[in-house]
Amino acid sequence: MVEQAQQAGKSEIYRTLLESTKAIPWQIDWKSATFSYIGPQIEALLGWSADSWKTAVDWADRIHPDERQHVVEYCMAQSASGIDHEADYRALTADGRHVWIRDVVHVIRDEAGEVNSLVGFMFDISERKVNEDRIDELQKTLMALSYQDGLTGVANRRRFDELLAAEWEKSRATGAPLSLIMGDIDLFKAYNDRHGHLQGDDCLKAVAACLKAAAMRPRDLVARYGGEEFAILLPETTRSEALAVAERCRLAIAEGSIVHSDNRLPSMSFGVGTRCDDDCIDMRDFVEAVDRKLYAAKSGGRDAIVA
Ligand SMILES: Nc1nc2c(ncn2[C@@H]2O[C@H](COP(=O)(O)OP(=O)(O)OP(=O)(O)O)[C@@H](O)[C@H]2O)c(=O)[nH]1
The missing domain is CATH 3.30.70.270 (Reverse transcriptase/Diguanylate cyclase domain)
Structure with missing residues (x-):
């Protein structure tokens, strides 16, 4: 009983910690390709409420069309092979803008070694991207000069x-x-x-x-x-x-x-x-x-x- 209460307390602490970070935690069940969890912070970043992220298709649909196919194929292939990976892409916001995201993905396997679920964090990297773009521009200007x-x-x-x-x-x-x-x-x-x-x-x-x-x-x-x-x-x-x-x-x-x-x-x-x-x-x-x-x-x- 005490152990159970302690366990519940710990889970509560973990959840509080997860949901107070700027990075957005998520989990997808591999076989059904459905979200079993996504941090509520996603709504502040992209405008889509947490319960609107139901399946991997929702995730794919909210990737900028320019990189959608590449990102989805890459993430699917890495996940199927059980390889942790990360991908940068522009995610669509509910009001039609795009935000640069870095998705860091860990593959969880079951006891038999089969892929069971994916857990990850989405990071808002738009500021870094803006700086990278500025550096690229500067480099081009310097090159031309x-x-x-x-x-x-x-x-x-x-x-x-x-x-x-x-x-x-x-x-x-x-x-x-x-x-x-x-x-x-x-x-x-x-x-x-x-x-x-x-x-x-x-x-x-x-x-x-x-x-x-x-x-x-x-x-x-x-x-x-x-x-x-x-x-x-x-x-x-x-x-x-x-x-x-x-x-x-x-x-x-x-x-x-x-x-x-x-x-x-x-x-x-x-x-x-x-x-x-x-x-x-x-x-x-x-x-x-x-x-x-x-x-x-x-x-x-x-x-x-x-x-
Ligand atoms: N204002 C200015 N003058 C320059 C520049 N580069 C070279 N010059 C000048 O160009 C002049 C070239 O003179 P010269 O090589 O004697 O030839 P020229 O007077 O043009 O005579 P010819 O070539 O024989 O017709 C020199 O007085 C240089 O100082 C520059 O960037 N700005």
């Missing part, structure tokens, strides 16, 4: 080098032409001396914008190669198409100006090269050859294109 020129916003040298290597390999493998334009602002030192370094910076930004507007295909890449030199990588672009892009760049700059001061932009010289099947030289030699053409355009009088 590490490939961007801080002044002009176009790709930086690092991005250019990586993409050139990748596009070079693609071009070699497929035989598709790959073109490169190298452009350098003419007499930029004099421009800086006349207008000041800050106006020089604005000039670089305006030039970058003109080049971006001229290289329009999705795979084209405008990069700041260094100082006042820019590179434009043009995958699957023939020599004559690349020449047309270079001419568009030259004209855009001739017509462009710095927005706030209305100062005209200095002219720009360009070298253009195309990797074709028959002149499969080394990638570095290719870049150097295009650079030599650029300097030929400079020594020929500037504001010119040499292909």
Whole structure:
């Protein structure tokens, strides 16, 4: 009698403890797939009353459709194999929102070793998920910034080098032409001396914008190669198409100006090269050859294109 009373007292303590935690305890009978217990705290979290959780189907129906199939299949397979497991998913609330849940599941076996029931805790991990999403976003932003020129916003040298290597390999493998334009602002030192370094910076930004507007295909890449030199990588672009892009760049700059001061932009010289099947030289030699053409355009009088 005393033992029974003690036992009942203990159960009461356990229940009080279970129902005062933030984690939500639950139990499912494996054979009938019905809830034998779920903590009343579930209502505060999701809005569904404890007695509305009758079967495993109620649980599955309240999982976000994007992860429902995966989560249900995974939990069923682990449970059937008698393996403790956990799953993260968005649970539907009674008012149509979703809350990120981590369900931690323990498999209880009977004396014969057969799965008898599942017991677990649901944890509200929405705050953690929000933080994880923020960290993911920050990482993406950092990644993008590490490939961007801080002044002009176009790709930086690092991005250019990586993409050139990748596009070079693609071009070699497929035989598709790959073109490169190298452009350098003419007499930029004099421009800086006349207008000041800050106006020089604005000039670089305006030039970058003109080049971006001229290289329009999705795979084209405008990069700041260094100082006042820019590179434009043009995958699957023939020599004559690349020449047309270079001419568009030259004209855009001739017509462009710095927005706030209305100062005209200095002219720009360009070298253009195309990797074709028959002149499969080394990638570095290719870049150097295009650079030599650029300097030929400079020594020929500037504001010119040499292909
Ligand atoms: N404002 C500004 N100037 C820069 C930047 N990077 C390089 N420059 C300047 O660009 C100028 C390049 O001068 P040079 O290499 O002598 O060539 P140039 O005067 O353009 O003459 P050519 O190339 O022969 O037409 C230098 O004065 C650099 O200081 C930058 O980020 N901002």
